[in-house]
Each structure stands twice: as C-alpha cells, then as structure tokens.
Amino acid sequence: MWIFTKDGFYSVVQKSNQKGTDLLTVGSRYKSDMARLIKGLNIPEDMLLKANGTDYEYRVEVKKSVLADYMKEQVMQIDYSNFEHEIELRNKKRADIYLSVWAKLLKGR
Numbered sequence: 241m242w243i244f245t246k247d248g249f250y251s252v253v254q255k256s257n258q259k260g261t262d263l264l265t266v267g268s269r270y271k272s273d274m275a276r277l278i279k280g281l282n283i284p285e286d287m288l289l290k291a292n293g294t295d296y297e298y299r300v301e302v303k304k305s306v307l308a309d310y311m312k313e314q315v316m317q318i319d320y321s322n323f324e325h326e327i328e329l330r331n332k333k334r335a336d337i338y339l340s341v342w343a344k345l346l347k348g349r
Contacts, residue, residue: 243311249269263302267297269295274300281306
C-alpha cells in the first residue's frame with residue numbers, strides 16, 4: 241500500500257518474516273518523512289531501521305493497530321479542500337512530485 245499524507249509518502253507491506261503476526265513494515269525514501277511518522281506513531285526513534293541500497297531506505301516495524309490509529313488520526317485532521325494545494329503550501333518540490341504521480345494516474349485511467 242502506498243500512503244500519501246501531509247506528513248509524507250510511505251510504503252506499507254508485510255514482509256515474509258512477518259507473516260502470521262500483526263506487524264507491518266513501513267518504508268520511506270526520506271528520513272524527514274520517517275521522522276514525522278515515528279512522531280505521529282508515538283514510538284521511540286531508535287525503532288528506525290536503515291537499509292542502504294533499497295527503494296525505501298528508512299523503515300520501521302509497527303503493529304497494524306498502531307498504524308491504523310495513526311491513519312485514523314490523519315483522516316480526522318483533514319481540514320483542507322484540496323490536498324495538492326495543501327502539500328504545495330508546505331513544500332513546493334514535494335507538491336510537484338505528488339502532482340506528477342497524480343498526472344500519470346490520470347493518464348492511465
């Protein structure tokens with residue numbers, strides 16, 4: 241699952257070694273995105289894992305229920321009428337990246 245929030249962009253998967261557990265791996269390409277996520281999840285910073293040479297260099301293992309609570313809070317905090325504009329106010333470069341993904345999805349429908 242890919243997740244785009246005001247905090248950042250994340251990939252969420254259940255690794256093969258996590259099968260049969262309630263754990264997920266959340267990855268990010270940006271340390272700053274991961275720092276915001278860790279803060280939002282209210283978990284210790286030392287849970288951050290670094291995996292060089294991978295798509296998502298910054299990772300954290302988290303219980304499904306903890307991530308679900310975070311996602312619920314993200315939804316409850318929505319107070320904008322346009323996500324792209326909200327991201328642009330925070331980070332123009334990031335907004336351009338998100339909009340390029342949006343445009344490619346639009347062309348693919």
